[in-house]
Amino acid sequence: MDGEMAQAPNEKAARLIDVARRANVSRATAARALGGYGLVTQSTRERVMAAAAELNYRVNELARSMRSGRSLTIGVVVADIANSFFNKAIRAIIETASQAGYQILVLNTDDEIERERNAVKVLIEKRVDGLIVVPASQGEYEHLVVESEPEVPVVLLDRRVDSGEIDFVMTDDRAAAGQAIRCLVSAGHTRIGLLVATAAVQGYSQEMPAAVVGTVRDRVDGAKAALAELGLSARPEWYRFSQSRVETARKAAIEILTSPEPPTAILATNEDVALGALGAAAELGIEVGGELSIIAFDDAPWAGVFRPPLSVIRRPVASLGAAAVELLLRKIEDGTYRNSQILEAELVNRQSVAPPPAKR
C-alpha cells in the first residue's frame, strides 16, 4: 500500500521486525531469509526479500556483530600510512579483506609506542576480529598479546618482536641488504655508506640507537655481514641513523658525503632516506650513477623514472599485505593456527649503480 512511499526521506530506518511484519513472518524467519542461512522455503524467502527491498532495509551490523560475536572488522595499526611501502600494503590488505567480507579500521602511530598501545586498546574495544600491526618496538609488545577470551589474533607486518608467540609476515631484509652490498662491491666499490631510517632517534646520529626495530637491525646486520664476508669493513663516519624524514636524511647524507674520505656508494633503507640521499647529492653537485652509487630499499613509484633510474630492492609489498590478511583470517577461524612467513626481496639494478670514480 505504502510501497511507493517506502523510500521517502525522514522515515525511521526499517528494522528487521518491520520487514518481518510486512512479509508476515517472524523475525527469526526474516533473519534466516535475509542472512541466507538456515532453512526457508523459496516463496517465504522471496516475500521477505521483497519486503526488505520495499522498506529499503539495511541490516544493522552493530546488532548483528554483538549477537554473533564477530564484527567482520580487522584493525590495522601502521607506522606511517603516507609511506609508499605501507600504503601499498594497506591497499592490498583492504582488497584482500573486503573480498572475504571484512572491513578495515586503520590507525597511524608514527612509530610511537604509546600511540600504538592506545590504538590496540581502541580497536579491542571496537571488537575487531583481528589485528595487523606494524610494531613500533621490538621489545615492548605486551599490549599485542591480548589475553581475554575470545582471543584477538594478531599478525605483525614487516617487523617482528622478541616474542615467539606472535606470527609475522615480512621480507628477508638481511639477505636483501647482503645482495645490495654484493652488487655494489662487484661494481668495484669498497667504501660503502649506510643511511638508515629509524624512528628510534630524534634527528639523526652516527651510532645505531639501542631501541631500533628488528627490520632495521636486519638490514644493518645483513649489510655488515656481507661486507665482512668480502673482507671489507665500514667506517662509522659512513653511517647515519636518521628518522624517516626526507629533510633530516638529507642533512645526514650531507655529513656522510662531506666526510674526509667519503664513501662512493650508499645503501638507503627506505624511500624517505633515499630521497634524502638523492637530495644531498644534488645539493653537493655529486652525480648519482657516476661519482656516487645508490641502492634503496623499496621500489617507490618514482624510482624507475628518476634520472638516473634508481636501483632498488623491490619487496613484494602486495603479496605481503595479502599474506598478512590470509594468515589472520585463518587464525580467526582457528585460534591455534600458527604460521609466520618470510618472503624474498629482489634486487632491481637500474642505473644508479656504476663503478666508483677512478680518482683516489
Added chain:
Amino acid sequence: MDGEMAQAPNEKAARLIDVARRANVSRATAARALGGYGLVTQSTRERVMAAAAELNYRVNELARSMRSGRSLTIGVVVADIANSFFNKAIRAIIETASQAGYQILVLNTDDEIERERNAVKVLIEKRVDGLIVVPASQGEYEHLVVESEPEVPVVLLDRRVDSGEIDFVMTDDRAAAGQAIRCLVSAGHTRIGLLVATAAVQGYSQEMPAAVVGTVRDRVDGAKAALAELGLSARPEWYRFSQSRVETARKAAIEILTSPEPPTAILATNEDVALGALGAAAELGIEVGGELSIIAFDDAPWAGVFRPPLSVIRRPVASLGAAAVELLLRKIEDGTYRNSQILEAELVNRQSVAPPPAKR
C-alpha cells in the same frame, strides 16, 4: 583476592556487570563512573575504577554504540589509497578524527562507481556516523544521499557532484590550472600540451571522455580558459586523457611528444601522469627543464628532489583532510549544518619550467 589472577589468559573478558559486582554497585553506577558522565561520588568512582583495572575491563563499543546510537566511526571511501595525494589526505583525516574520538573505516574504489555504491552500503550497515567520499562520478550520486532517519552526513573530498545537496571540500583547480598556464606562457611557451588523468577512460584517448569528474573538467577548462585569454589555443594532438597509471600515461605522453609539431610544455594533472610524462621525456632523450617544460599537479614527495626539481601545483592536502573531518563532525552534531569549502592551491615553480628551445 584473585586480584593477582585477574589478567590470566583464557578467562572470559570482563563485562560491565562483573566490574559492578566487584565494586558493589549497580551496572548503571559502574557505567557512569567509567563513562565519566552523570553523577558519582569520588569514592564510588575510585572503587569502580579499581575493579575495572583488576578485571582488565574493556568496554564493548559495539554494545555502547548500539545503545547510544553513535558508533564513533567515520567511513572513508577513496579512489586510490596508494596515490600520494589521497594518502596524505587520509593521514590527516585519521589524525583529526582520532583526536575527536572517532576511528576511520577505509574502503578503496579504484574510481569504480559500482564499488563505491557497495562501499557506501557496507559502511551504512556498519552504522558509521558519517561519510567522507571521493566520488567516482559527477552524475551518479543517488547512493550518496542517505535518506533514512537518522541521516548519515556526507562530505565529498577533492571532488563535487551535480547536486547542490552534498557538501564538499576541494581546491580551486580551475584557478590553479590557469596559474600554471600563465607561468608557462610567461616563460615564452605558446605550444602547451595537457596530460590529464581520469578514470573515465580505458588506456588513453585524445578526446575528453564525457563521464569525466568535475575536478578533471575544472583543470582542463581552467587551462583552456587561460590559454584563450592569452590569445593561444591548443591543438587536439597535444591533449591526452589517460587513466591514472604511470605506464599508460607514458605511452600517451610519447604520442604527444612525437606529434608533428610537439608542444614545448606539458601540464600534467596528477602524480601518476607526471611520472608518465617524465618517463616519456627520458625515453625520448628530451631534456626536462630545457627542451621541455613540465608542471604537475600535487607536490609528491619526490618532486622537489627530482632532477630537475619539478615545478608543481601544491594543494593543501593536510588542510583538506582536516577540513573534511571538521565539517563532517559539525554535520554529525547538527544535521542541518551546511558549508562547502574551496581552498587555494599554490604554484611552486622549481626548475622544470624554462624558456622554450629557440629552434623553430
Added chain:
DNA sequence: CTGAAAGCGCTTACAG
C-alpha cells in the same frame, strides 16, 4: 520449515 523467547553488553530515562 517456522516461531516464541532469551540474550549479546551496554546506556537511558525514571524513581527514589
Added chain:
DNA sequence: CTGAAAGCGCTTACAG
C-alpha cells in the same frame, strides 16, 4: 547520588 528496568536490533538455540 544510586538502582531496577527497559530496550538498542539482531541471532541463536529450542520447540513444534
